[in-house]
Amino acid sequence: MAKKILLENDHIEGIRYYDTYRKNGGYRAAEKAFKMSPADIVEEVKKSGLRGRGGAGFPTGMKWSFLAKPEGVPRHLVCNADESEPGTFKDRYLMEFHPHLFIEGLLISSFALGSNATYVYIRGEYAWIPDILEQAIAEAKNNGWLGKNILGSGFDCEIYVHRGAGAYICGEETALIESLEGKRGNPRMKPPFPAIQGVWMRPTVVNNVETLAAVVPIINLGGDEYAKIGVGKSTGTKLLSVCGNVNKPGVYEIDMTCTVEEFIYSDEYCGGIPKGRKLKACIPGGSSVPILPANLLLKTAKGEARYMNYESLSDGGFATGSMMGSGGFIVLDDAQCVVRHTMTLARFYNHESCGQCSPCREGTGWMYKILKNLEYGKGKMSDIDLLWDIQRRIEGNTICPLGDAAAWPVAAAIRHFRDEFEWHVNNPEESQTRNFGLAHYADPIHVPASA
Amino acid sequence: MSETPKFKVTIDNISIDVPAGTTILNAARMIGGDVTPPAMCYYSKLKDSGGKCRTCLVEVSKGSEKDPRPMPKLVASCRTTVMDGMEVKNITSPKVVDARKGIVEFLLLNHPLDCPVCDQAGECDLQNLSYEHGSEATRYEFKRRTFEKEDIGPYISLHMNRCIMCFRCVFTADQLTEKREHGILERGDHAQISTMLNKSLDNDFIGNVIDVCPVGALTDKTFRFKNRVWFTKPVDAHRDCPTCSGKARLWMRGEEVFRVTARKDQWGEVEDWICNDCRFHKKETKDWVIEGPSKISRSSVIAQGHYQGNVGTAPTPVLIDKVIGKQPKYTLDIHSISDVNRPEIDLSKIDGPAHSNDFK
Numbered sequence: 128m129a130k131k132i133l134l135e136n137d138h139i140e141g142i143r144y145y146d147t148y149r150k151n152g153g154y155r156a157a158e159k160a161f162k163m164s165p166a167d168i169v170e171e172v173k174k175s176g177l178r179g180r181g182g183a184g185f186p187t188g189m190k191w192s193f194l195a196k197p198e199g200v201p202r203h204l205v206c207n208a209d210e211s212e213p214g215t216f217k218d219r220y221l222m223e224f225h226p227h228l229f230i231e232g233l234l235i236s237s238f239a240l241g242s243n244a245t246y247v248y249i250r251g252e253y254a255w256i257p258d259i260l261e262q263a264i265a266e267a268k269n270n271g272w273l274g275k276n277i278l279g280s281g282f283d284c285e286i287y288v289h290r291g292a293g294a295y296i297c298g299e300e301t302a303l304i305e306s307l308e309g310k311r312g313n314p315r316m317k318p319p320f321p322a323i324q325g326v327w328m329r330p331t332v333v334n335n336v337e338t339l340a341a342v343v344p345i346i347n348l349g350g351d352e353y354a355k356i357g358v359g360k361s362t363g364t365k366l367l368s369v370c371g372n373v374n375k376p377g378v379y380e381i382d383m384t385c386t387v388e389e390f391i392y393s394d395e396y397c398g399g400i401p402k403g404r405k406l407k408a409c410i411p412g413g414s415s416v417p418i419l420p421a422n423l424l425l426k427t428a429k430g431e432a433r434y435m436n437y438e439s440l441s442d443g444g445f446a447t448g449s450m451m452g453s454g455g456f457i458v459l460d461d462a463q464c465v466v467r468h469t470m471t472l473a474r475f476y477n478h479e480s481c482g483q484c485s486p487c488r489e490g491t492g493w494m495y496k497i498l499k500n501l502e503y504g505k506g507k508m509s510d511i512d513l514l515w516d517i518q519r520r521i522e523g524n525t526i527c528p529l530g531d532a533a534a535w536p537v538a539a540a541i542r543h544f545r546d547e548f549e550w551h552v553n554n555p556e557e558s559q560t561r562n563f564g565l566a567h568y569a570d571p572i573h574v575p576a577s578a
Numbered sequence: 579m580s581e582t583p584k585f586k587v588t589i590d591n592i593s594i595d596v597p598a599g600t601t602i603l604n605a606a607r608m609i610g611g612d613v614t615p616p617a618m619c620y621y622s623k624l625k626d627s628g629g630k631c632r633t634c635l636v637e638v639s640k641g642s643e644k645d646p647r648p649m650p651k652l653v654a655s656c657r658t659t660v661m662d663g664m665e666v667k668n669i670t671s672p673k674v675v676d677a678r679k680g681i682v683e684f685l686l687l688n689h690p691l692d693c694p695v696c697d698q699a700g701e702c703d704l705q706n707l708s709y710e711h712g713s714e715a716t717r718y719e720f721k722r723r724t725f726e727k728e729d730i731g732p733y734i735s736l737h738m739n740r741c742i743m744c745f746r747c748v749f750t751a752d753q754l755t756e757k758r759e760h761g762i763l764e765r766g767d768h769a770q771i772s773t774m775l776n777k778s779l780d781n782d783f784i785g786n787v788i789d790v791c792p793v794g795a796l797t798d799k800t801f802r803f804k805n806r807v808w809f810t811k812p813v814d815a816h817r818d819c820p821t822c823s824g825k826a827r828l829w830m831r832g833e834e835v836f837r838v839t840a841r842k843d844q845w846g847e848v849e850d851w852i853c854n855d856c857r858f859h860k861k862e863t864k865d866w867v868i869e870g871p872s873k874i875s876r877s878s879v880i881a882q883g884h885y886q887g888n889v890g891t892a893p894t895p896v897l898i899d900k901v902i903g904k905q906p907k908y909t910l911d912i913h914s915i916s917d918v919n920r921p922e923i924d925l926s927k928i929d930g931p932a933h934s935n936d937f938k
């Protein structure tokens with residue numbers, strides 16, 4: 128049984144209400160934290176090795192230590208609850224079922240960073256969750272955990288929930304800041320970074336929901352103990368949201384020590400592929416990360432088993448690896464079409480581009496149109512190379528990483544599934560009635576013996 | 579100011595000392611010539627402009643003396659400040675040349691091929707850009723994006739299909755006028771300039787959006803279709819204006835003033851903003867004190883030598899061919915709606931500014 132520290136109390140009825148949460152050890156970490164100095168809390172988070180759970184995996188303790196502290200200027204903690212990446216729905220689970228764990232994490236982090244006004248920017252489509260959060264915030268406030276002079280420490284803190292209006296781009300931290308300020312959600316040019324000039328040009332830390340929730344067990348256990356969970360630079364536990372062709376889709380907490388194979392096939396997690404079908408491909412970390420065929424998913428190019436952690440998932444770089452990303456684990460069985468799937472993602476990025484910079488504004492729509500032709504049997508062989516060329520010229524040349532996020536899925540699909548694209552071109556009619564199938568995508572890869 | 583330290587930066591193997599805080603693009607402009615990256619959205623007179631079009635991308639092959647590591651990605655030179663000892667590659671970097679070619683292709687992707695009927699033709703930054711940095715042909719095989727035509731009043735014409743989303747007009751309205759009343763609606767490839775631009779026309783300075791627009795998306799309605807720019811001759815003139823500097827450029831043919839714009843410098847940027855009154859209402863020679871012919875230093879058909887000897891054939895095909903890679907389909911024959919563009923008259927043989935009498 129894997130270790131659970133975030134969803135430890137998942138089975139307890141009513142854990143989403145204050146009394147139950149408190150009776151089961153809730154706000155113990157906050158009590159402990161208020162006896163520490165803010166600098167010591169930052170130190171514990173550094174020791175824990177916690178990496179941001181929003182996608183980029185940046186060490187949280189380091190991010191916190193970059194926060195500028197000019198005299199007389201307020202600082203802010205902003206929680207990124209925009210969770211709009213296709214395939215990712217773990218933050219929703221935390222906020223919906225464990226709101227107090229989340230608020231406790233927000234509180235400790237606000238104290239550590241000196242944020243008297245903390246904001247939760249939540250995606251508009253999560254229409255019912257702000258009510259849950261606001262109720263929990265009111266409960267916490269009634270019990271003295273928010274408001275003025277918390278626990279007699281002299282520290283004041285309010286948490287405000289701010290709804291987005293339905294734009295994926297507002298999950299990008301600087302677009303989120305613009306939107307929070309009431310402006311159009313266009314990503315900002317960096318520098319300046321939010322740690323120096325963020326919301327209202329004040330020093331700001333933006334963290335994901337899960338990142339901030341993880342601060343609770345870090346304080347409870349101590350940074351060193353937390354760092355013992357997991358392996359290498361993948362410390363602690365990670366929430367994964369699983370969808371697609373598995374028997375048991377849902378949200379799972381893993382301690383990053385199991386293999387990808389175990390994760391997909393064991394009954395503790397996904398429970399295997401339904402209807403006796405076979406695993407064809409998987410996007411292990413949300414729609415932006417590279418798709419992998421079954422063989423490269425389960426084993427690295429060196430022939431070693433691939434594990435569910437940051438390092439192992441990215442083993443091989445983009446050539447033969449992928450990324451942990453935001454933990455949206457999307458599984459495709461042998462009845463799925465990679466061309467169609469890539470087209471769907473391209474449509475998403477086309478729809479979500481903010482339109483500020485030319486490569487992303489123009490390139491995402493172009494890729495979608497070409498993919499549509501390929502999928503519907505109207506593609507040409509040269510279209511595949513053209514797609515490659517377009518994604519190559521978007522990647523790295525844009526203001527924000529949405530351009531890269533749009534380019535990578537296309538690049539990976541062509542890199543690993545080129546013959547499926549070619550089959551669509553060569554069989555325009557057949558491709559409209561059946562799919563390419565598993566082909567050789569699960570065959571063992573030949574690993575040359577090292578000298 | 580004298581205390582600002584100087585940084586040494588090397589761009590395409592040419593070194594220059596510039597004050598700390600200077601952007602790579604501005605350092606390159608100080609050197610001048612080919613090392614200067616093209617800029618479609620940056621405008622030195624507009625705060626916060628730049629960073630969007632990505633045509634000015636350059637490679638930083640050495641970060642600084644202190645930290646010589648190269649930068650992992652190409653950077654927007656208009657928004658990246660120099661460091662001491664920085665080394666930058668513009669046209670000497672194959673990566674930059676390739677990326678820029680891509681950017682030009684992206685910018686032209688949905689741009690209508692209506693140069694023959696566009697008022698900006700001949701002084702269009704996009705035309706010039708594609709001429710210098712683009713490819714021969716487009717690989718785009720889909721229908722180009724179109725927007726519904728919006729009437730924004732009697733002075734300015736908005737042709738959204740041609741917009742490249744440089745945001746310059748938004749910054750102009752924001753920074754030059756008291757209340758900005760237009761902006762960007764929607765997002766992604768259907769983002770558009772819209773809303774109440776006509777209302778802000780009441781403002782004395784809104785006409786400047788015409789001059790900052792790098793393409794033919796915002797043009798002067800009081801000039802539209804009256805003439806092609808290369809048939810008019812620019813002269814610098816001034817008048818005593820209570821609202822603005824009164825320093826303007828008149829586009830004349832004979833004694834007629836066809837259009838009034840601000841004067842532009844060698845980077846195509848306005849030198850002094852002019853007010854709406856000077857721009858739209860002072861169209862007679864007697865309104866102005868004429869200083870003399872303007873120096874056109876920027877690469878454009880106005881100055882590129884295409885001005886002469888083109889007569890007898892249609893005036894632009896050489897250029898248009900380079901720009902869009904194929905002969906455009908004319909949506910209308912300019913000669914059928916205007917009698918000022920008589921191809922049989924050789925402008926280069928006319929002494930001084932052409933006059934409507936020359937076309938009788």
Ligand SMILES: Cc1cc2nc3c(=O)[nH]c(=O)nc-3n(C[C@H](O)[C@H](O)[C@H](O)COP(=O)(O)O)c2cc1C
Pocket residue numbers: 178179180181182183184185187190207208209210211212295296297298299300301333334335336338339527528529532
């Ligand atoms: C287009 C785009 C969308 C993003 N969406 C989210 C999101 O929904 N939630 C999130 O936590 N981070 C998202 N991110 C990452 C954030 O920019 C930022 O890195 C993150 O919130 C930092 O938090 P962390 O350090 O705790 O991971 C997105 C990034 C991009 C480029």
Ligand code: SF4
Pocket residue numbers: 296313314479480481482483484485487488525526527528529530531
């Ligand atoms: S990359 Fe796309 S989403 Fe990001 S700033 Fe540019 S246009 Fe907007």
Ligand code: SF4
Pocket residue numbers: 740741742743744745746747748771787790791792793795796
């Ligand atoms: S209308 Fe012209 S100035 Fe305004 S954003 Fe479009 S191209 Fe730029």
Ligand code: FES
Pocket residue numbers: 616617618619620628629630631632633634635654655656657
């Ligand atoms: S001029 Fe630098 S990005 Fe447009």
